[in-house]
Amino acid sequence: MLAWYDAHARDLPWRAAPGTNAPDPYRVWLSEIMLQQTTVAAVRPKFAAFVARWPSVEALAAAPEADLMAAWAGLGYYARARNLHACARTVAERGGFPDTEEGLRALPGVGAYTAAAIAAIAFGARAVVVDANVARVVARVFAISRPLPGAMPDLRDATDRITPDTRSGDFAQAMMDLGSSVCTPRAPHCLACPLAEDCAAYRSGDPEGFPIKLAKAAKPQRHGTIFWAEQEGRVLLVRRPPRGLLGGMRALPTGPWADTPPALADPPFAAAWQMLPETVSHTFTHFRLELALAVARVDGHGPIGEWWSVTEMDSAGLPTVFAKAATAIRRARW
DNA sequence: TAACCGTGGCT
C-alpha cells in the first residue's frame, strides 16, 4: 500500500508536499473536520477560503462566531462549525494541538476517527484510522459478512492488524485514496488494485457485495412556511436557535414543521402576508421538507432585526434550503 | 443503542 501511495497519492491542498516535513496540524485538523461525511470536491473551495481568511488556529479562534458560521454555509452539518470554533479556542488557549490520540479525542468535534487521523497524519503516531473508505476496503479484503455499522469492531481489529508501525498516516491516506479511486462503492476497478490478489471479496467474484449494509429507513415528508418580509430592498433575517437543525445559522423566518401543508402558521409578525403559488422542496438527512412561501412588503415600522440587502444575499451565509427559497422568491412576480 | 444532523456529486 505504501508503494502504491508513493506512486498514486492524490494531490490535496491539506497534504504536505512530497519530500517535505509533516503537514501543519491546523490544516490537517481543519480538513478532517470539513471532510466528515463530505466529499473532497465540496471541501476544496471551502478549505481554500478558510485558510486564506484564517491562516492559523489562533486566527480562527479570534474570529467572530457569526463570520465562521457564514463561511461554513453550504457545507452542512453545522454542529461541525460550532465545534470548530470551540475547538480553535481551546487549542489556542492551551498553546497548540495535543499530539496524542487521547488528547485529540477530548477536543470538541473530534471523535475516534478524526483523533486517529490527526495523530497519524500530523504527528506521525501509529493510529488505527477507519473511515468509510477504509471500512469498505477492509470489508472486501477480508470478506467481512457482518453488516455495518455492527461490523465496525471487526473492521477496526482487521485494520489494526494491517497497519504498519511506521508511516501509519501515509498508510491511512493510501487506504482512503484506494477506496476513493479504485475500491469504489460501485464497479470497483479490481484490475488496477494492488490488493486484488489478497482480496477475499475479489476471489469470491462479488467485490461489490461488500460491505453489507442494512436498508435505510424511509424519509418522512414534512411541511412548513418560509416568511419573506421586504422593506426598501432589504429582507428580514433571523438567527436560528443554537442547537438542532441548522442550529446557529442565519436564516429566513419559518413556522413550525408539520405533517400536513400549513395554512399560514405562526408568521414572525403581523403583516399583509401573501402566499406564492410555488413551493420549495429540500431533503435533509432524515426527512423531506416542502415549504410554502409567504411574502409581504412592510413599511418603515417593521420589526427590529437584521434587515439584509436583497442584492447581497450571497454573502449572508444562508444554509442551502434558505438560499433556494430566496432564489425562488426573488424570481417570482408578486 | 439509535436518533439526529446537510449537502452536492455521481450513477
Added chain:
DNA sequence: TAGCCAAGGTT
C-alpha cells in the same frame, strides 16, 4: 431521476 454515498460526532 431518485437513490446512494461521503475523510462522523454528539446526545
